[in-house]
Amino acid sequence: MAQRGIVDMIDEERLSEIIPEDVSLRLVEPHIYSLYSHGEKTSSYDRIFGAIYDLVACNRFYNRFVWGYLTTDYHSFCLDALRSSTEGWVLDAGCGSLAFTAKTYVNYSGRPVVLLDKSIKMLMVAKSRLVKLSGKVPDNMVFLHGDILQLPFKPKSFGTVISLNLLHVLEDVKKVLQELRNVLMDGGTISLTTLIEHNRFADKYLHMLGKAGKLFPRDAKQLFAVFDALGMPVKYRIKGNLAFIGYR
Numbered sequence: 001m002a003q004r005g006i007v008d009m010i011d012e013e014r015l016s017e018i019i020p021e022d023v024s025l026r027l028v029e030p031h032i033y034s035l036y037s038h039g040e041k042t043s044s045y046d047r048i049f050g051a052i053y054d055l056v057a058c059n060r061f062y063n064r065f066v067w068g069y070l071t072t073d074y075h076s077f078c079l080d081a082l083r084s085s086t087e088g089w090v091l092d093a094g095c096g097s098l099a100f101t102a103k104t105y106v107n108y109s110g111r112p113v114v115l116l117d118k119s120i121k122m123l124m125v126a127k128s129r130l131v132k133l134s135g136k137v138p139d140n141m142v143f144l145h146g147d148i149l150q151l152p153f154k155p156k157s158f159g160t161v162i163s164l165n166l167l168h169v170l171e172d173v174k175k176v177l178q179e180l181r182n183v184l185m186d187g188g189t190i191s192l193t194t195l196i197e198h199n200r201f202a203d204k205y206l207h208m209l210g211k212a213g214k215l216f217p218r219d220a221k222q223l224f225a226v227f228d229a230l231g232m233p234v235k236y237r238i239k240g241n242l243a244f245i246g247y248r
């Protein structure tokens, strides 16, 4: 008889529900699949920036005093998104190291969850976070090393899409939104957070990071013009420099 755990965890066969047959997946290590060949360099987060990101950018004091919001807000935002539907799979696009949401995910077993990122190192850190919290990767979670700008999924696979702090690191917001909308089921939700300019002292810092090539500064008007142009009505709130955005 097959062992429990091995039988339940998300494998290639299960992934074929949402990934077309002609997409080849490489098993990197248990629970982590890649769309890239071994050794392929895919992300600046694989280098030193990834380590700095976890230490500095995810620090609650840094986020409170520089960007003006509470990192605990991510928990309720993510939980609301997870509870918003019982249909389809869940996608976290650009999940990074799950610095803010690992605890939220380990307590969620309602639907299968794909945790996708372009950095294999961030995925490995995320995996070890889940293991540290619950002793193993929950059976309903799988990591996928891939690109949000070229999502490998069948259309309408996901009832819930979550993407925290990815929009501001990518130049082509329109392409990101098109990709996410394409994989969203009818009636599904997309929940996003992103740093924006918001008439605060930290706007200057945002631009410094922009000049250093770490992110793409935008204000609310520029950002929501892209949603409007795509006919995607959203609800949003802004706390400090962080926009919390919901699309249904």
Ligand SMILES: C[S@@+](CC[C@H](N)C(=O)[O-])C[C@H]1O[C@@H](n2cnc3c(N)ncnc32)[C@H](O)[C@@H]1O
Binding pocket: 043, 045, 058, 093, 094, 095, 096, 097, 098, 099, 100, 116, 117, 118, 119, 122, 146, 147, 148, 149, 163, 164, 165, 166, 169, 170
């Ligand atoms: C600012 S971090 C946010 C990580 C996490 N969501 C959080 O809030 O802590 C941005 C993440 O997006 C990932 N990323 C950047 N470009 C990407 C792309 N084209 N496709 C998928 N992930 C990408 C990076 O590797 C990084 O983990």
